[in-house]
Amino acid sequence: MTTPTKICGTAEVPEGEARRFPLGEGHVAVVNLGGGVFRALDAVCSHEHAWLDEGEIDVEDATVECPKHGSVFELETGKPKTLPAVQPVAAYDVIIDNDDILIEV
Secondary structure (H helix, E strand, C coil), X not given: CCCEEEEEEHHHCCCCCEEEEEECCEEEEEEEEECCEEEEEECECCCCCCEHHHCEEECCCCEEECCCCCCEEEXXXXXXXXXXXXXXXXXXXXXXXXXXXXXXC
């Protein structure tokens, strides 16, 4: 069983945007889809190591587009929907505890 890790507060991630936070040796991107729904995934694209939190968020489709080459990743699963990325990024279960965002690592 994993222990939830606090990443940030809900107010730190504006609606419709993503923010990057340290997680162990790497970083996690937390995305606010609105309505109290947050998603978290590795912040680095699996294709060319660009920061996914700097990409475009599609709230309707729950995806993020890599700013470097345009790969689109599903926020729920981390799977790429478009090329050139073919490898997924890790996606994490998000827990909201009061105003804290925790993920299961």
